[in-house]
Amino acid sequence: MTDRVYPSSKPATNGAAAAGAAGANPSFPATKAQLYNATRPAYRPRPPPRHRRSCCCSCCLWTTLFILFLLLLAAIAGAVLWVLYRPHRPSFSVSSLQISQLNLTSSSQLTTKFNLTLTARNPNKKIIFFYDPVAVSVYSDGVDLGDGSLPGFTHGKKNTTTLRTTVQTTSQSVDSTTATALRSDLKNKSNLPLKIRLDTKVRVKVGGLKTKKVKVRIVCGGIKAAVPTGKAAAKATTADAKCKVDLRIKIWKWTF
Structure with a gap:
């Protein structure tokens, strides 16, 4: 007698085969999400470095402190001069x-x-x-x-x-x-x-x-x-x- 081989599953119908084919090979033209990869985060430019601004602020601060220090020294010297000499106009x-x-x-x-x-x-x-x-x-x-x-x-x-x-x-x-x-x-x-x-x-x-x-x-x-x-x-x-x-x-x- 001749042995018969039975398939393990039923052959896919024409509709299912068509769907599978569509999933394997997407239709064209592609969507924007497919072209540009919508899941990728948007590009944001980096802010410029602030090193120059911070340097200017530090320079202004030290200059102001130096001027105040000189004014303090001048005031002290003036007070000493007044105490020692008591200057008056003729x-x-x-x-x-x-x-x-x-x-x-x-x-x-x-x-x-x-x-x-x-x-x-x-x-x-x-x-x-x-x-x-x-x-x-x-x-x-x-x-x-x-x-x-x-x-x-x-x-x-x-x-x-x-x-x-x-x-x-x-x-x-x-x-x-x-x-x-x-x-x-x-x-x-x-x-x-x-x-x-x-x-x-x-x-x-x-x-x-x-x-x-x-x-x-x-x-x-x-x-x-x-x-x-x-x-x-x-x-x-x-x-x-x-x-x-x-x-x-x-x-x-x-x-x-």
Whole structure:
């Protein structure tokens, strides 16, 4: 007899075979997920490194701390300087002012002569002032009434110095506007307002240290003058006179 071989399973039907074939060989065109692999994480650019920014911040921080440290040292040194030397500005006062001549002609020619005495005081115990020659001017409501000078001098410690000079002008031409204003002031023969201005340079010695020369201006106001009559000199009233010293002296980095 002939042996028969029976298959272990039934042959796949046409539909199943078609499905299997479709699974093994996907249809085209493929989807975007199949092309780009949707399961792969999206690309994200890396942030730039922050090393430069952190370096700049550190540099600014250390610079600020260094400046604060220098300011602290300056404050300490200034306090030590103040305790050791007690620096003060010199003071000036008008001791007397005599008007020997004050005449304005009809042709606007001005002739004046003033005899001025000033007192300069140095209140410092450890500071010396060295003055260059001093330029002196007398004014009345902005009108220059005369010019003079003082020789240079040394202002020692706790010293009081008396300064005398003559301020004058001869036949100085005055413009019409200035002449009109001055004639109006001269009508009040006992109340002519005057100002005295001194300009010079000064060097300061503090202990063993000498500063550079600095400009100084002294302005004295509050002076009332009488217009002289005849040959007798008129004396100005200086009881209310006050002098302002515009002096800015730098010692290292400190100004007083």
